[in-house]
Structure formats: C-alpha cells, structure tokens
Amino acid sequence: MTVFSTSPGTRDILAPDAARWRQFQEIFASVVQDAGYQLIIPPMFEDLGVFLRLGEATEVVTKEMYDFEDKGGRRIALRPEQTASVCRAFVEHRPTTPWKVWYSGPNFRYEKPQQGRYRQFDQVGIEVLGVEDPLLDAEVIALAATFFTRLGLKDVQLAVNSLGDDGDREKYSAALHEYFSANLAQLSEESQITLTKNPLRVLDSKRREDQVLINAAPKIRDYLSADAANHFDSVLRALDALGVKYAIDDRLVRGLDYYRRTTFEFVSTALKAAHTAIGGGGRYDGLVEQLGGPATPGIGFALGLDRTLLACDAENVFAAPNTNVSVFVVDTTGGLHAAQVCNLLRNNAISVDRAFDNRSMKAQMKAADRSGAAIALIIGTDEVAAGHIIVRPMNSGQQYAIAQDQLVAAIRSELQK
RNA sequence: GUGGGCGUAGCUCAGUUGGUUAGAGCGCCAGGUUGUGGUCCUGGAGGCCGGGGGUUCGAGACCCCUCGUCCACCCCA
Incomplete structure (x- = not known):
C-alpha cells in the first residue's frame, strides 16, 4: 500500500497553526477594510500570458512558473503572485477608480524549498489602481507597517527606494551595465550572467565578492527625472508626517520587472535565515497598459504569510488563538443524553464537545x-434517575448537580467567572 | 538548477569497531480506582530502521542509486 505525503514545497497546516493563519488573515482584513479596501478573489490559475507580462528577465517567469496545457489546449499557469491578476481583472471589468482591493491566498512557484520558501506560499496584499498621488504610496506603506504592529512585531525595518520612470530606469540600467562591464573581472560569475539579463538585479547579489563593486556603483537617485524625484521626495515627507520609520536603500530593486518609482521592502531583523x-x-x-488596459x-x-509568522515566532508574539470548546459532556449511559445536551447547548450558542464510543x-x-x-458535564445512571446533571x-476540584432546565443559565454564569 | 547535513515507533531521539528477538522519553490505550481528568504506579499496543540494489556467514550501521526533508547558493514573500 503506497502511503502518500505532500508534494515538495507544500504542507498541511494543522492545529494550532491553522487557526493562527486564519487569525492572521482576519487581522489583515480588518486593517485594510477599515482603510477602504475591498476583498478581491481572483482565480488561482490564469492564461500564462497574464504572468509573462511580469518580465522576461524575471526568474519567477522564466524558471519558476507552474504552467501546463489544460484539456482545452489552453496555456495555463498557477499564479506566482496576484498583482498581475488584479491588473487583469481591472482591465476585464473596468471598475471606477480609485480601485482599492485586498487579497489573501496561495501562490505557486517552482523553486527548491528551504526555510521561508515554499512552492505553495500564501500572501496577503493590497493593490490600488488609478491614483498617482504620492500620498497614496505613503498610505499603502503605512498600512503594512500598521499591520505588522498589530501582530506585535517590533523588529521590522522598512527600506524604500525609487526606480524612476521608464526612461530613468533605462538610463540607469545602461549606466550600471557600463560600470559593471568595465569591472567585469571583479564580478562573480553568477552576477556576470545576471548583468546580461538585467543589470539592476546585480545590485541584489548577496555574494561577498560583489559587494565592493556594488557599493561603489552609480546610484539610481542620480538618474531620476525631476518628476520621479519630486514624487519620491513627497513620499518620504509623507512617511515622516505619518511617523513611519524608514531607510533609503539605493540598492533595493526588487524581483519583478514591472516596478516603477516607489519600491519598498519590509525586513525582519529577528529572523536568522536566508530569507x-x-x-x-x-x-x-x-x-x-501592458495587459491591454488604459494607462x-x-x-x-x-x-x-509564512515568513511573517516565522518572524512572529522569532519575536515570540502572535500566538495561536485558543480554539477550545467551553464545555465537554461526559455520558456513561450510552451517549444519547450527551447528544441531547450538546444539541441544547449548541442551539444556545455555547461551544461543546463530547466523547463517543461509550468509553x-x-x-x-x-x-x-x-x-x-x-x-465538564457528567451524566451517569444516577443523574438520569434523579433528572439532573x-x-x-x-479547575475547581468541585462539582454540583443542576436540573436540566437550568443548565444553560448555570453554564452561562459559570463561564462568566 | 548547484552544494552540504539528515531520514530508526504518532512526536523528539539513542542504537558502540557490522553480531541473538531494534530501545528510551513523551503521547496513545487499559488497569490500579465499581462512576471523576490534570500527580503517581503497573501493563499494553505501535517499527518492511524512507525505498531499491550491492558487499558479507550476518547490515539499522558499510558502498551505490533513488526519493524525501532541512540548510545554504541562485532567486524571492
């Protein structure tokens, strides 16, 4: 008999962690819904083309996509993230702007699993379409910070950067290419390959031999257009006004090619791991626009979700919520009385469980x-004969008998204590 | 995709230079306690030693392959 287990990079979330997940999502929902964001539930798979817009230089697209042909001959992919789906939905339904949405759910990337990295991984997030205002950038960032605080996390650092507009990115990218090419010998083999695909991403290299070169590399801020520079400046001023602490990180380029202007990242300093x-x-x-919609x-x-919970573990905050029932019925007369009592309590919204198999x-x-x-409620033959429970x-070490018709009231008052 | 560590009971792990019938703690079940949990005592169930091949008189230990897992690289949440 073959015994199956979960596929690599996936796992079962059991109690008590599963309740913690739910709590996590509920807290997130309350934070963003209170800020005017509406839940969107996009499908978990889409036409492959939707995700190809994430960029040809992204490994998420080139190496890690869970794609397949369905029985209708369509090229399908499990979503590696949800931003592209949200944009596709925007183009498809054309809601009025500003369109503020939030989501929660699993994404899929075919990667080698390790700590904080799974093939099926959950994310919560928000997206806003149709607003250029830098004050929105600050709102979005502040909401994430608020959520982390709500979980109880303290060791979270925010890094921000601006990648400029299309033209800025190109100019900067060219400058980086020139700079790194001139010092090619000092660059690690891997980074040399990255250089040919996307010079910006070289800045992301964690290899020690690259660090000196990276530190002396041209800075994006010197290549920002006046518009982009002003936008970034406004974002920073707004963050200051909101009391959100941040550090500007010239090297923060992020993994997906679609980013323009403001980028940001939250890092847990409590985590002792690669990620x-x-x-x-x-x-x-x-x-x-790339997905066929208006500019x-x-x-x-x-x-x-997984990583944030790891951070919570590291900081010893946000424990799993208690999901215990309030009452447990013990019935040694066969179990039918327990069934009736459970039913009575459940109809009165009192949580209750019982034992089976007449043990x-x-x-x-x-x-x-x-x-x-x-x-615990105890029902034996004596109690049945006497008509009480x-x-x-x-935790008291004591107990008392009560008539059936006073049971609900007695339990309610007992639970008050 | 690359490299390294680790796979023995439900869980955490012992298991000597290869040598009888593979162990412990926790958990689980039952009894001690003819109706009462959390402490204690006694007993019990539960293992194809991840899988396949090889070496050997003999393999949980050694070799090869494979799968899984963990960690790191790459990349990313």
Missing part, C-alpha cells in the same frame, strides 16, 4: 481534560 524579507511592494505604473497608475504590496468515565474525563473545556468546573 528575511517579509513583505514588499511598489508602484507599477504601466502594468495595466493607469498602480501600487501595492504583498506580505508573505469509561475515566477515559471520558481524560478527553474532557484534553479538550481544554472549562466545564453534574456541572464540574475543571
């Missing part, structure tokens, strides 16, 4: 203890 970026985003003015500015961020009282009490319930608060 410390727990969230990031930026502007992608132009992406909607529309866009900005957003995505936060990695011994000792076994059922053990189950009651394990359930974490605050109260024993109420046993689990």
Whole structure:
C-alpha cells in the first residue's frame, strides 16, 4: 500500500497553526477594510500570458512558473503572485477608480524549498489602481507597517527606494551595465550572467565578492527625472508626517520587472535565515497598459504569510488563538443524553464537545481534560434517575448537580467567572 | 538548477569497531480506582530502521542509486 505525503514545497497546516493563519488573515482584513479596501478573489490559475507580462528577465517567469496545457489546449499557469491578476481583472471589468482591493491566498512557484520558501506560499496584499498621488504610496506603506504592529512585531525595518520612470530606469540600467562591464573581472560569475539579463538585479547579489563593486556603483537617485524625484521626495515627507520609520536603500530593486518609482521592502531583523524579507511592494505604473488596459497608475504590496509568522515566532508574539470548546459532556449511559445536551447547548450558542464510543468515565474525563473545556458535564445512571446533571468546573476540584432546565443559565454564569 | 547535513515507533531521539528477538522519553490505550481528568504506579499496543540494489556467514550501521526533508547558493514573500 503506497502511503502518500505532500508534494515538495507544500504542507498541511494543522492545529494550532491553522487557526493562527486564519487569525492572521482576519487581522489583515480588518486593517485594510477599515482603510477602504475591498476583498478581491481572483482565480488561482490564469492564461500564462497574464504572468509573462511580469518580465522576461524575471526568474519567477522564466524558471519558476507552474504552467501546463489544460484539456482545452489552453496555456495555463498557477499564479506566482496576484498583482498581475488584479491588473487583469481591472482591465476585464473596468471598475471606477480609485480601485482599492485586498487579497489573501496561495501562490505557486517552482523553486527548491528551504526555510521561508515554499512552492505553495500564501500572501496577503493590497493593490490600488488609478491614483498617482504620492500620498497614496505613503498610505499603502503605512498600512503594512500598521499591520505588522498589530501582530506585535517590533523588529521590522522598512527600506524604500525609487526606480524612476521608464526612461530613468533605462538610463540607469545602461549606466550600471557600463560600470559593471568595465569591472567585469571583479564580478562573480553568477552576477556576470545576471548583468546580461538585467543589470539592476546585480545590485541584489548577496555574494561577498560583489559587494565592493556594488557599493561603489552609480546610484539610481542620480538618474531620476525631476518628476520621479519630486514624487519620491513627497513620499518620504509623507512617511515622516505619518511617523513611519524608514531607510533609503539605493540598492533595493526588487524581483519583478514591472516596478516603477516607489519600491519598498519590509525586513525582519529577528529572523536568522536566508530569507528575511517579509513583505514588499511598489508602484507599477504601466502594468495595466501592458495587459491591454488604459494607462493607469498602480501600487501595492504583498506580505508573505509564512515568513511573517516565522518572524512572529522569532519575536515570540502572535500566538495561536485558543480554539477550545467551553464545555465537554461526559455520558456513561450510552451517549444519547450527551447528544441531547450538546444539541441544547449548541442551539444556545455555547461551544461543546463530547466523547463517543461509550468509553469509561475515566477515559471520558481524560478527553474532557484534553479538550481544554472549562466545564465538564457528567451524566451517569444516577443523574438520569434523579433528572439532573453534574456541572464540574475543571479547575475547581468541585462539582454540583443542576436540573436540566437550568443548565444553560448555570453554564452561562459559570463561564462568566 | 548547484552544494552540504539528515531520514530508526504518532512526536523528539539513542542504537558502540557490522553480531541473538531494534530501545528510551513523551503521547496513545487499559488497569490500579465499581462512576471523576490534570500527580503517581503497573501493563499494553505501535517499527518492511524512507525505498531499491550491492558487499558479507550476518547490515539499522558499510558502498551505490533513488526519493524525501532541512540548510545554504541562485532567486524571492
């Protein structure tokens, strides 16, 4: 008999972690919905073409795509991220702007799994389409910061940068290419290859031998157009006004090719791992156009759920919520009375579980203890004969009998304590 | 895709230079306790030692392959 296990890079999220996930998503939802963002649920797979717009130089597109042909002969891909889907949805439905949406769900990338990196990984995020105002950039960044704070995270650092407009990017990219080419011998082999594909990405190299060269490389800020420079300056001033702490990082280029102007990244300094970026985003003015829509500015961020939870673990905050029932019914008379009591309590919105298979009282009490319930209700032959039920608060060491018709009230008052 | 570490009970792990019937703790089940959990005591269930091949009289230990997992590189959330 073959025993199956999860595919590489995927896993089962069981209790108590699963409840924590849900709580995470609920907190995120409340933060962004209170800021006017509406939930969008795009499909998990789309026409491959949607994601090819993310850029030919991105490995997310060239190497890591989960793509396949469906039975209708369509080229399909599991989404590697959700920004492209949101833009596609915008073009498809043409909602009025500003369009502020949030999402939560799994994405897929065919990568080698390691700590904080899975083939199926969850992100929560927001996107806004149709607004150019730098104050929106600041709002978006501030919301992410607010969310991290809400989770209880403290060791999170924000890095910001501007990649300029299309023309700026090209000029800067050319300048980088020239600079690195002139010092090619000092560059690592990997970075030399990266240079031919996307010079900007060389700045992202973590290889030690590249660092000296990278540190002395031309800065993007010297290549920004007046418009882009002003925009960036306004974003920074707004962040200051909002009290959001940040550091400007000239080397922050981010992985996807569609970014323009503002980019940002949140890093957990509590994480001792290769992957410390727990969230990031930026502007992608132009992406909607690439997907066949009208010229529309866009900005957003995505936060990695798994990584953020790792950061929470590292800081020892945001524990899994308690999902225990309040009451556990022990019935040694066959179980039918327990069924009736459970039904009664559930109809009165009191959470309750019970034991099955008519096990011994000792076994059922053990189950009651394990359930974490605050109260055990005990029904034996004596109780049935007397027409009452024993109420046993689990931590008191005491218990008392109560008539059936007063049970709900008794439990309510007991749970108040 | 590249490199390294690790795969023994549900979980965490022991298991000597290859040598009888593979162990511990926790968890689980039952009993001690003829109705009462969390402490304690006793007992029990539970293993194709990841899979395949090889070396050997003999392999959980050694060799090869493979799969999985973890970590790092690459890249990214």
